[in-house]
Amino acid sequence: MRRRGVVCVAVGAVVLGFAGGDLGTGGHAKAWADGTPVVWTEDEMPELPLERYEFDGGDEKAYDRMESATRLLTQRCMVRHGFADFPLDPKYPGMSQSYTTTMVAVSTGPVGLYGLGQARRWGYGWDPGKNMRPPEPRGREMTVEESAVYYGDGRSEHSGCYGEASRRLQRGLRDSKRMWTYVTDREAALQRQAEREPRLRRAYQVWADCVVDKGFERYADPVDAYDSKAWKRGQDGNTRRSEREVGTAVADIECKRAHNTGGVWWSVMERLQRRELRLHRAEFESVRKDRDRLLAQSRKVLEAT
Template structure:
């Protein structure tokens, strides 16, 4: 299973009935693995099964979550060779980008909490809809030294031109044989977004959201249309980094949010609705998805060839 959330904390399992969340399916089952109709019971990120379109994503093939890392390694190796050819002996494989003295780098922190938010009651109780600033990650750390201005100009070439400089040469090499680069990178994400919009209009999911909202109100908090609306409430006063103020009202709402999602298996219902729509999507656009996967596999094959050659 694929981990989608930012933080997963082990919590004690308590028996919560599922009655009323989806027509009584799984009533009284507690924290079972599935409801009687096959809907998975999702209390943590690790319990969210992969969806059908997952295997068509860039990191959904044989390389798995290492696909992006392996591609960056191959690009770095090819770009390094190119720089050496241009007379920059000793150029590092993973250089830091050139920056002017005194330049300030702003880092935006992104927290992925999935389509129906977080499921972690401990995290919700401490940080609400935000996160611990001490655990926020900054920019990716490069292993090599910083490029000089001269090296940077050769490495990136004409920044207004696509695939320019040694970096562009490296990308052209690993994309050799790929029929439609843009579609390879964007098609699956676009179709996933389309399915997500359709799922939000499905009566079953709307009923699940209403049950969740009623539960949150019963615990003394504001009514929201869905968990996304709760997490994006402007009352949480997010700063420039996206983090919230962690007020008592916020953390209380976040805990109620998690408890109600577990009580009514909101995430499991979302998965079941989305899974059905994604399977239909695969049937209706089979040729396009097959082409995307073929291009993805071609690129990763090129990556393996580059790395094997050293």
């Protein structure tokens, strides 16, 4: 094994309560002596400081509630304009006749996949019998006349009934655009910064050495391995699941576990995010207040039905 790999193993051995094992959340260390969490599965990745400021804010149904409130307010507006049977969740004009194949966008977390069982069976893809396309609207297709009222003049995102609904829910917000973009933009910038951090660069090097030692190609990092064009993703976003792909995916995860790549990534990001919060706490708090106000107004609309 290369020297860097030996060093990582030596450091990783200084842990609290290590005991072998392969699957699940038990049977391995919970933290290194320096506090770096040991991450074997996605569920073991601790929350990062900026996550509490994201739109979902730990509530994965938050966006769905806002969308439901928007659809309800839009429907009421359409009824006021004389479209008494306007559906709550309409299809767009021409949607029923569209046979265009949709390219499914696939992505993974900043440290790639962690499901060892999935990797052994599907590589970097998934069960082809599983439908990964987002659900289509359940209501009928709106007419061209309805569409004109629904979208308005098209010159502004706040025109038409849909725009009216958006204005109602965003009433009182200090900066709706910043609410949607600020946290994700800062997270992306910090991710780019993290990739230049010496500690994470060393961790990726050790991970890459480990993958090569198992007989597979060298990749810059786990996301680079996941996104490789060699897996020949189709328009549905799935891969071909070749023997080479499956072997690489398994080696990828085994090496992340062996050298705690995910834990090191989290530790680096946690430090950068805490510094970001210290420098820009007022901006983050303003974003959170706008988000909470929007969600509160969405809940009020839904509870009034």
